[in-house]
Amino acid sequence: MPDKPKLPGLFKGLGITLGILKDTVVDGANTVQYPHEKEAPPIRARGVIALHEDNCTACMLCARSCPDWCIYIEGHKQLAPARRAGGKPRQVNHLDRFDIDYALCMYCGICVEVCPFDALFWSPEYEYSEPKIADLLHDKEKLGEWMETVPEAPALEAGAQKK
Amino acid sequence: MTVLSDRQQLSYIASQAADARLNVELETEGMTLNIGPQHPATHGTLRIICRLDGEQVVWAEPSAGYMHRGYEKLTEVRTFPQVTTLVNRIDWLGSFANEVPFILAAEKLMEIEAPPRAQVIRTILFELSRIANVSLFLGDLGVQMGAITPVFLAFRDREYVLNLIESATGGRFHPNFDRIGGLKDDLPAGWIDETRQVMVKLREFCDIIEDLLFGNEIFQSRMRGIGIIPADVAKDYGLSGANLRASGVDFDLRRDQQLPMAWDKADWKVWTHPDGDSFARCWVRLQETRESCKIVEQLLDQVPAGPIMTKVPRIIKVPEGEAWVSTENPLGEMGYYVVSKGDLGPFRVKIRSASFNNISIVPWALKGVYVPDIITILASLYFILGDIDR
Amino acid sequence: MIQFAIEIPYWGQSLLRVLGGLVAVLLPAGTIVYLFLFKMMSFMQSRLGPMEAGPYGSLQLVAEVGKWMQKEDLAPDAADHRIFKMAPLIVLLSTFLLVVIVPFGPDAYFTNFSVGIFLGLAVASVSVLGILIAGWASANKYALLGGLRAAGQLIAYELPMVLAVLGVVIQAGSMNMQEITVAQNTGSWFGLDWFGSPFIVTQFVGFVIFMIAVQAELTQAPFDMPIAESELVSGYMTEYSGFRFLIFFIAEFATAGVFAFIASVLFLGGWGIPFSWFGWDNIDQVPDWMNLVGPLIMFTKMLVLTFIIMWVRFSFPRFREDQLQTFAWKVLIPLALLNTAITAILKVAF
Numbered sequence: 001m002p003d004k005p006k007l008p009g010l011f012k013g014l015g016i017t018l019g020i021l022k023d024t025v026v027d028g029a030n031t032v033q034y035p036h037e038k039e040a041p042p043i044r045a046r047g048v049i050a051l052h053e054d055n056c057t058a059c060m061l062c063a064r065s066c067p068d069w070c071i072y073i074e075g076h077k078q079l080a081p082a083r084r085a086g087g088k089p090r091q092v093n094h095l096d097r098f099d100i101d102y103a104l105c106m107y108c109g110i111c112v113e114v115c116p117f118d119a120l121f122w123s124p125e126y127e128y129s130e131p132k133i134a135d136l137l138h139d140k141e142k143l144g145e146w147m148e149t150v151p152e153a154p155a156l157e158a159g160a161q162k163k
Numbered sequence: 164m165t166v167l168s169d170r171q172q173l174s175y176i177a178s179q180a181a182d183a184r185l186n187v188e189l190e191t192e193g194m195t196l197n198i199g200p201q202h203p204a205t206h207g208t209l210r211i212i213c214r215l216d217g218e219q220v221v222w223a224e225p226s227a228g229y230m231h232r233g234y235e236k237l238t239e240v241r242t243f244p245q246v247t248t249l250v251n252r253i254d255w256l257g258s259f260a261n262e263v264p265f266i267l268a269a270e271k272l273m274e275i276e277a278p279p280r281a282q283v284i285r286t287i288l289f290e291l292s293r294i295a296n297v298s299l300f301l302g303d304l305g306v307q308m309g310a311i312t313p314v315f316l317a318f319r320d321r322e323y324v325l326n327l328i329e330s331a332t333g334g335r336f337h338p339n340f341d342r343i344g345g346l347k348d349d350l351p352a353g354w355i356d357e358t359r360q361v362m363v364k365l366r367e368f369c370d371i372i373e374d375l376l377f378g379n380e381i382f383q384s385r386m387r388g389i390g391i392i393p394a395d396v397a398k399d400y401g402l403s404g405a406n407l408r409a410s411g412v413d414f415d416l417r418r419d420q421q422l423p424m425a426w427d428k429a430d431w432k433v434w435t436h437p438d439g440d441s442f443a444r445c446w447v448r449l450q451e452t453r454e455s456c457k458i459v460e461q462l463l464d465q466v467p468a469g470p471i472m473t474k475v476p477r478i479i480k481v482p483e484g485e486a487w488v489s490t491e492n493p494l495g496e497m498g499y500y501v502v503s504k505g506d507l508g509p510f511r512v513k514i515r516s517a518s519f520n521n522i523s524i525v526p527w528a529l530k531g532v533y534v535p536d537i538i539t540i541l542a543s544l545y546f547i548l549g550d551i552d553r
Numbered sequence: 554m555i556q557f558a559i560e561i562p563y564w565g566q567s568l569l570r571v572l573g574g575l576v577a578v579l580l581p582a583g584t585i586v587y588l589f590l591f592k593m594m595s596f597m598q599s600r601l602g603p604m605e606a607g608p609y610g611s612l613q614l615v616a617e618v619g620k621w622m623q624k625e626d627l628a629p630d631a632a633d634h635r636i637f638k639m640a641p642l643i644v645l646l647s648t649f650l651l652v653v654i655v656p657f658g659p660d661a662y663f664t665n666f667s668v669g670i671f672l673g674l675a676v677a678s679v680s681v682l683g684i685l686i687a688g689w690a691s692a693n694k695y696a697l698l699g700g701l702r703a704a705g706q707l708i709a710y711e712l713p714m715v716l717a718v719l720g721v722v723i724q725a726g727s728m729n730m731q732e733i734t735v736a737q738n739t740g741s742w743f744g745l746d747w748f749g750s751p752f753i754v755t756q757f758v759g760f761v762i763f764m765i766a767v768q769a770e771l772t773q774a775p776f777d778m779p780i781a782e783s784e785l786v787s788g789y790m791t792e793y794s795g796f797r798f799l800i801f802f803i804a805e806f807a808t809a810g811v812f813a814f815i816a817s818v819l820f821l822g823g824w825g826i827p828f829s830w831f832g833w834d835n836i837d838q839v840p841d842w843m844n845l846v847g848p849l850i851m852f853t854k855m856l857v858l859t860f861i862i863m864w865v866r867f868s869f870p871r872f873r874e875d876q877l878q879t880f881a882w883k884v885l886i887p888l889a890l891l892n893t894a895i896t897a898i899l900k901v902a903f
Contacts, residue, residue, distance in 0.1 A: 008380060009374070009377075009378030009379040009380050009382075009383075010379060010380055010381070010869065012374045012375075012378055012379075013374065013375045013376075013378070013379050013868045013869060014864060014865070014868050016371055016374055016375045016868070017312055017375070017597040017864065017867055017868040018597075018864070020312075020316070020596070020597050020598070020599055021593065021596045021597045023599070024595075024596040024597075024599050024600075024601075025596060029595075029596070029599055029600045029601045030319050030322075030599045030600065031599070031600040031601060033601070033604060041329070042326070042329050042330035042333075042351075043330070043351065044329070044330060044331070044332070044333040044348070044351065045329055045330075045333055046333040046334050065242070065244070065245070067241055067245040067248050067249065106248055106337070107334065107337065108245075108247075108248035108337070108339045109333065109334075109339060109347075110244060110245060110248065110339075113347070122333060154351035154352060155351065155352040156349045156350065156351065156352060157349060157350035157351065157352050157353070157354055157355060157466070158352075158468070159280065159466060159467065159468030159469070160280075160349035160350070160468075160471070161349075161468070161469060161470045161471070194694060196694055196695075202786065203782055203783050203786060218698065218874065305870055306783060307783045308783070308870035308871055309774045309775065309777055309781065309782070309783065309869075309870050309871035310774065310867075310868065310869055310870035310871075311594070311598070311774075311867060312594075312597055312598050312867050312868060315598035315599065315600065316598065316599065319598075319599050375868070376870070379869065379870060381775050381869055381870050381871070381872055382870050384872070384873075384876055385870065385872070385873060385876075533873060533874070533875065534698065534784055534785075535778065535781070535784050535871075535873045535874060536873065537784070538783050538784045
């Protein structure tokens with residue numbers, strides 16, 4: 001490398017920090033003042049798992065595939081009125097309890113993936129911290145509320161094949 | 164240790180002589196200093212036991228295991244899809260890169276291969292996680308030496324990469340995006356253009372770090388000629404990644420082995436440095452970040468159209484067999500030896516993580532250095548505690 | 554003597570001095586912490602810094618002080634308790650002793666020693682004692698290493714500092730801070746007297762050496778090995794908590810302010826403005842209102858100098874201990890000696 005006269009690194013460093021100082025004063029900081037302004041998480045962000053209760057059949061697939069077993073499901077079979085007139089009453093699984101312990105959840109998303117009836121969804125909602133760790137166990141009513149925050153799936157990049 | 168190189172032997176004799184001089188002639192006891200498990204320089208819970216003579220290290224030994232999470236054992240009671248969520252917590256800064264070798268090993272056992280589109284996207288994400296990992300290293304380097312500004316710049320610019328990873332995979336740190344036979348999902352629209360812009364920013368970041376830190380005379384005087392690891396010693400201790408390349412060994416698994424990944428589609432260079440000192444290790448990493456940007460930029464143009472998932476059964480059972488796949492991860496060579504008995508989960512998984520081997524050279528490298536140099540050598544060896552302890 | 558239009562009784566003067574001393578130490582410290590540590594550092598790192606306490610985070614320091622006051626005053630079991638508790642006070646004491654010599658106006662000074670700067674250099678090294686005590690009494694290996702490093706470093710940097718000051722003293726022909734100030738404001742270059750003759754021009758080498766020595770004396774990066782948070786956790790301050798840590802913290806920045814005051818007196822012309830602007834010939838002709846304007850001028854100069862100190866601190870990594878000693882003994886001291894010799898020769902020649 002040919003030696004060319006250049007600024008000593010010490011002064012170059014001072015120039016860089018001064019430059020960033022200037023940028024921050026002129027253009028504003030890169031940070032966001034969190035409680036006052038919020039960054040929107042991406043659509044796919046795995047914030048919290050929402051439950052669409054009507055779709056759930058208490059099949060236990062999610063609970064079984066969860067790597068740290070943080071989903072608690074209880075259900076019972078009951079008879080529902082027949083779909084067609086004169087038919088036999090159907091036997092359906094009714095969901096009694098669907099709890100997710102977010103203190104244990106690893107946010108891997110396997111439960112959402114394995115759900116065969118589209119009952120579980122990811123929502124980018126992230127503000128649900130609790131002072132007590134036991135309060136992070138959320139029941140199906142609470143999970144149902146998050147259903148409103150579930151966004152539409154994003155459009156895919158060019159060349160993607162629809163499933 | 165049976166096979167000793169000349170250099171090791173010499174250093175061993177020198178250390179014995181130093182001990183003898185310390186204990187017989189001067190009749191002074193060295194001070195034992197515990198660096199860690201709670202110490203700002205070990206960024207995690209590594210403990211390094213040093214015996215000091217004044218501020219000079221006479222003897223040092225790393226004591227790992229304070230953060231052992233037993234992933235090798237845990238994998239035995241998990242199914243294959245569940246294992247990826249575990250293993251991307253090993254090296255938590257380059258988490259996507261941890262999933263890839265495991266998935267490749269499983270695919271090897273199942274004798275399937277991901278479609279080309281998935282291969283390219285995998286490679287892009289792999290390199291993005293390398294950038295996210297190494298850019299934090301470059302900032303952290305300053306903090307280990309008292310310069311506090313670089314680390315904030317690193318956090319600032321790594322954020323762009325993490326945002327990319329999050330918008331594609333849904334997870335900032337633990338993507339869990341790789342699946343046996345492909346990827347979980349395709350890229351969201353606009354992601355490729357966004358990535359191109361971020362790569363420009365990351366190149367600027369590399370330039371800033373080079374001027375602010377690498378060009379700084381104080382930094383150079385702290386790093387040059389410190390912690391020299393010759394090539395033969397580096398090989399003996401099983402170093403890998405940038406630590407090995409900084410000793411002049413031209414070894415990069417991305418180039419040197421054939422994997423169903425897309426590195427060969429891009430034109431890039433494996434950087435080595437002849438010196439083997441702390442500066443060389445940091446410099447090689449800086450250049451690698453630039454090369455990664457280059458790889459990503461080239462691969463973004465080459466994402467082929469097509470599916471991202473081959474046909475795999477809904478419930479994955481991996482046939483009986485054994486497979487070893489290792490890749491060039493941000494920290495060095497990371498490999499998985501997967502033994503399957505045809506069940507839902509692996510029978511046994513051996514994880515070869517780079518940091519564990521990289522840190523094993525610490526007793527050798529720290530002998531005779533001063534206390535401040537412990538920090539720079541440790542910083543330049545660059546370990547992630549999760550990667551040591553697993 | 555402080556002579557305003559009205560005569561102030563002796564007790565009033567004493568009270569004024571005590572209050573003035575507190576203000577002269579704590580106000581710069583607070584300003585430096587807010588302006589440079591909180592805001593400038595954050596801006597250099599592309600963030601905003603504290604924003605919640607008070608408008609634009611201006612009361613953050615008050616909040617921090619409140620936090621530290623609430624914390625428990627812990628001391629390790631093995632520590633030498635009485636000395637351990639004394640150490641921060643010694644460090645702060647040296648700051649207060651140091652501010653005594655700084656003149657803020659023609660009559661606004663605490664004392665007017667004929668050997669002011671000599672006293673200043675002497676009491677500046679008292680803080681080393683406090684740091685060494687803190688390091689030793691903590692019964693902590695990191696603190697011990699930090700304390701010993703601090704002692705070695707501060708002694709190594711005392712010498713270039715003294716030698717750098719020597720050039721100024723030779724040129725001014727006095728060790729009195731007032732006379733040094735006046736000499737800079739009444740001087741002239743080649744008959745041009747509109748700018749006075751601040752010694753930063755003639756003693757530029759001395760100024761640079763002095764500022765480097767100040768940086769080391771204050772243990773700011775790149776000379777912060779006694780604290781070296783990545784190596785020694787926090788050096789001699791490792792075991793301190795609560796308000797004793799607060800005292801160390803205040804002392805660090807107050808000393809930065811006081812050293813900047815001293816540097817501005819020595820090299821930048823102190824409280825004065827070039828006397829030729831208003832046709833003053835000597836200090837007796839300076840009107841009383843300079844006693845109010847002088848402190849403001851000093852404060853501005855102090856801010857400029859601490860800006861440089863902090864700017865360097867936030868940009869550079871730190872040296873190694875032996876490199877620092879090498880730098881002090883092989884570069885700074887010979888350079889300072891050379892500077893002194895040349896100044897002396899020129900002084901005799903002209």
